[in-house]
Amino acid sequence: xxxxxxxxxxxxxxxxxxxxxxxxxxxxxxxxxxxxxxxxxxxxxxxxxxxxxxxxxxxxxxxxxxxxxxxxxxxxxxxxxxxxxxxxxxxxxxxxxxxxxxxxxxxxxxxxxxxxxxxxxxxxxxxxxxxxxxxxxxxxxxxxxxxxxxxxxxxxxxxxxxxxxxxxxxxxxxxxxxxxxxxxxxxxxx
Amino acid sequence: xxxxxxxxxxxxxxxxxxxxxxxxxxxxxxxxxxxxxxxxxxxxxxxxxxxxxxxxxxxxxxxxxxxxxxxxxxxxxxxxxxxxxxxxxxxxxxxxxxxxxxxxxxxxxxxxxxxxxxxxxxxxxxxxxxxxxxxxxxxxxxxxxxxxxxxxxxxxxxxxxxxxxxxxxxxxxxxxxxxxxxxxxxxxxxxxxxxxxxxxxxxxxxxxxxxxxxxxxxxxxxxxxxxxxxxxxxxxxxxxxxxxxxxxxxxxxxxxxxxxxxxxxxxxxxxxxxxxxxxxxxxxxxxxxxxxxxxxxxxxxxxxxxxxxxxxxxxxxxxxxxxxxxxxxxxxxxxxxxxxxxxxxxxxxxxxxxxxxxxxxxxxxxxxxxxxxxxxxxxxxxxxxxxxxxxxxxxxxxxxxxxxxxxxxxxxxxxxxxxxxxxxxxxxxxxxxxxxxxxxxxxxxxxxxxxxxxxxxxxxxxxxxxxxxxxxxxxxx
Numbered sequence: 001x002x003x004x005x006x007x008x009x010x011x012x013x014x015x016x017x018x019x020x021x022x023x024x025x026x027x028x029x030x031x032x033x034x035x036x037x038x039x040x041x042x043x044x045x046x047x048x049x050x051x052x053x054x055x056x057x058x059x060x061x062x063x064x065x066x067x068x069x070x071x072x073x074x075x076x077x078x079x080x081x082x083x084x085x086x087x088x089x090x091x092x093x094x095x096x097x098x099x100x101x102x103x104x105x106x107x108x109x110x111x112x113x114x115x116x117x118x119x120x121x122x123x124x125x126x127x128x129x130x131x132x133x134x135x136x137x138x139x140x141x142x143x144x145x146x147x148x149x150x151x152x153x154x155x156x157x158x159x160x161x162x163x164x165x166x167x168x169x170x171x172x173x174x175x176x177x178x179x180x181x182x183x184x185x186x187x188x189x190x
Numbered sequence: 191x192x193x194x195x196x197x198x199x200x201x202x203x204x205x206x207x208x209x210x211x212x213x214x215x216x217x218x219x220x221x222x223x224x225x226x227x228x229x230x231x232x233x234x235x236x237x238x239x240x241x242x243x244x245x246x247x248x249x250x251x252x253x254x255x256x257x258x259x260x261x262x263x264x265x266x267x268x269x270x271x272x273x274x275x276x277x278x279x280x281x282x283x284x285x286x287x288x289x290x291x292x293x294x295x296x297x298x299x300x301x302x303x304x305x306x307x308x309x310x311x312x313x314x315x316x317x318x319x320x321x322x323x324x325x326x327x328x329x330x331x332x333x334x335x336x337x338x339x340x341x342x343x344x345x346x347x348x349x350x351x352x353x354x355x356x357x358x359x360x361x362x363x364x365x366x367x368x369x370x371x372x373x374x375x376x377x378x379x380x381x382x383x384x385x386x387x388x389x390x391x392x393x394x395x396x397x398x399x400x401x402x403x404x405x406x407x408x409x410x411x412x413x414x415x416x417x418x419x420x421x422x423x424x425x426x427x428x429x430x431x432x433x434x435x436x437x438x439x440x441x442x443x444x445x446x447x448x449x450x451x452x453x454x455x456x457x458x459x460x461x462x463x464x465x466x467x468x469x470x471x472x473x474x475x476x477x478x479x480x481x482x483x484x485x486x487x488x489x490x491x492x493x494x495x496x497x498x499x500x501x502x503x504x505x506x507x508x509x510x511x512x513x514x515x516x517x518x519x520x521x522x523x524x525x526x527x528x529x530x531x532x533x534x535x536x537x538x539x540x541x542x543x544x545x546x547x548x549x550x551x552x553x554x555x556x557x558x559x560x561x562x563x564x565x566x567x568x569x570x571x572x573x574x575x576x577x578x579x580x581x582x583x584x585x586x587x588x589x590x591x592x593x594x595x596x597x598x599x600x601x602x603x604x605x606x607x608x609x610x611x612x613x614x615x616x617x618x619x620x621x622x623x624x625x626x627x628x629x630x631x632x633x634x635x636x637x638x639x640x641x642x643x644x645x646x647x648x649x650x651x652x653x654x655x656x657x658x659x660x661x662x663x664x665x666x667x
Binding site: 136138 | 497613614
């Protein structure tokens with residue numbers, strides 16, 4: 001005859017095993033759900049609780065082929081480099097909204113912005129930004145002007161801008177706009 | 191054994207050498223047979239082959255400048271697609287199929303090095319099947335006219351002590367003019383000049399007696415017979431050539447300068463248009479750059495239409511419009527080939543063109559946009575050597591004038607046009623005034639991008655714009 005306390009102990013252990021199995025399965029499913037957003041290249045949402053600042057975005061409009069100045073309030077971090085990145089990501093979100101006047105691919109992103117020397121900014125785009133960009137002189141030039149002018153208008157002291165794709169020099173954005181040289185902000189804004 | 195002295199041997203070798211030189215010098219030059227094609231979109235010449243007593247011309251090469259063409263050869267069969275028209279032929283067979291119907295070539299089809307050749311005699315009936323339009327083929331002169339492109343001359347003699355023969359054409363012409371004792375020869379190689387109605391016209395004048403018209407090997411020729419040396423001058427934008435008796439030596443010191451050609455004994459030389467010196471006739475060159483090409487297709491304008499194809503057709507039309515206005519045109523590419531950007535700029539700089547026009551196309555917007563270079567932060571210039579990426583800087587002001595002039599011409603034609611700056615190579619790298627024109631859809635949308643009629647309207651606006659600022663390009667009227 002098996003002692004009663006032993007039966008109870010085995011039953012409790014079985015319940016614990018089953019409960020832990022169910023818990024482990026749920027944990028694995030949650031982990032899998034967390035993994036998938038890591039491959040999504042959509043821009044990261046800005047910190048909702050940050051202090052917002054007034055900025056001017058130079059937003060492209062394909063139809064008349066111009067840049068429009070749009071005032072916006074966006075949360076910006078303290079560092080100059082991080083501010084520049086958040087600024088262009090905010091601009092990018094305008095282009096990624098449904099019905100945008102100058103649509104860009106949802107996978108487009110700003111990888112990084114480097115302020116490498118006084119007056120020089122390097123914008124590093126992801127591959128999808130260039131690969132999925134529409135081709136045409138006007139369309140490409142509007143994108144370039146929008147990035148450069150927005151950056152120069154909101155980050156003090158930027159006089160020259162270089163655009164890279166995935167950290168490397170690229171001849172053109174999508175077959176037309178020349179990315180092989182350094183843009184002169186003053187000439188571009190004339 | 192007989193012995194030949196060194197002196198005798200040297201003499202013999204000398205005689206042999208001079209005899210060979212004399213034979214080479216006096217041998218008649220073999221002139222390559224050629225066919226000239228005059229079409230609204232292009233004027234070009236093609237080599238003509240002689241095979242088995244027939245004259246042949248490459249069909250792909252003939253149609254390629256007129257539209258989108260592809261061909262394929264398999265075994266003894268050869269197929270060609272011109273726009274949406276298919277043709278199929280077999281080597282050695284005189285019957286082929288075009289648009290699904292039998293067609294008799296009159297002589298066997300020829301395949302050499304995977305290229306298909308059709309008998310020259312068949313062109314008058316063959317080409318309308320592909321082009322869908324009538325052609326006028328002058329077989330004996332090897333001249334082919336596609337559409338209404340012919341230029342007709344008319345003669346008007348003003349008699350008197352100093353008679354003048356005025357030749358009026360209904361389009362600009364640029365013949366090679368040479369003088370021989372007793373006559374002036376005008377050879378029209380690229381101009382679609384037609385017969386004035388009669389092969390020979392006699393004049394009741396003691397000095398200028400006769401004019402004859404002939405066609406031979408892809409060129410037309412007008413010969414004017416005179417008893418006195420003649421002076422040729424151009425006017426009316428190249429539409430009028432006036433032949434007048436040249437002043438004699440005694441008179442030349444008092445009045446108009448004597449034409450150096452008028453007294454030339456027998457060596458043919460070019461006659462200059464008025465106001466140009468030295469005597470050689472040289473049209474100002476415009477460099478037309480059909481963007482993209484080869485593997486670099488440019489934008490996909492529609493499901494079937496690539497930017498590289500539109501720019502090439504557009505460039506051919508622009509070439510025609512510029513040539514009509516008295517310019518010579520250098521093209522960056524004549525076919526579907528990839529040409530590096532640096533090579534395009536290098537060719538334009540080396541060719542000393544007076545203007546550079548790059549052609550692009552887009553499915554966005556409407557009308558056309560004209561761009562000048564948005565110069566980057568310039569590289570370092572050393573002495574007389576300009577930085578490659580800033581070569582355009584000194585010409586930029588005139589480039590802007592050209593762009594504005596083209597936009598004005600577009601607006602005159604009720605088309606949307608706007609000028610702006612773009613960071614677009616190779617505009618930065620050329621030394622002469624440079625613009626890029628991006629052709630956008632017309633009233634019928636993106637379908638207009640492939641329309642020769644729509645492209646021709648924009649090409650005419652560009653050409654008129656260039657003409658309106660030709661003084662600023664350093665070109666004399």
